[in-house]
Amino acid sequence: MKFLIVNGPNLNMLGIREPQLYGTLTYDELVQYLAQQAARLGVQAEFFQSNSEGELVTAIQKAYGRMDGIIINGGAYTHTSIAILDALKAVALPAAEVHLTDVDSREEFRRISYLGMACCCRFSGEGKQGYVHAMEKLLEIIGNNNTNSIN
Secondary structure (H helix, E strand, O other), X not given: OEEEEEEOOOHHHOOOOOHHXXXXXXXXXXXXXXXXXHHHHOOEEEEEEOXXXXXXXXXXXXXXXXXXXXXXXXXXXXXXXXXHHHHHHHHOOOEEEEEOOOHHHOOHHHHOOOXXXXXXXXXXXXXXXXXXXXXXXXXXXXXXXXXXXXX
């Protein structure tokens, strides 16, 4: 199983950005942790982070035919980007939405998720563990789809 793990704007600033909300874990530490967890689950994980909406769209498009699923933390683009939504819909891969913080308990505008419209599940407010739960859920969903297609 191959998953693209996409992180949007300002996630490269983890450990510096609002530590009272996001903690002190750095982006590099997050990637290292997730790579270990992916290996434990038998997942080949590819990581991509950008502050640019167009680069995120391109990374998602490049997943087509190469990846089995996508885990996306779109950062602020979650609440604004129809372009990223359209890219997720275009590749039609099972996708999971992740947020480190509980976006539903924050500002009202964060409760809108365009990206979630193309995702099969959402993990919010679980910190780094949300990504692990997303991997586990995608494995379950893809496994069930493969089992159903055999019958």
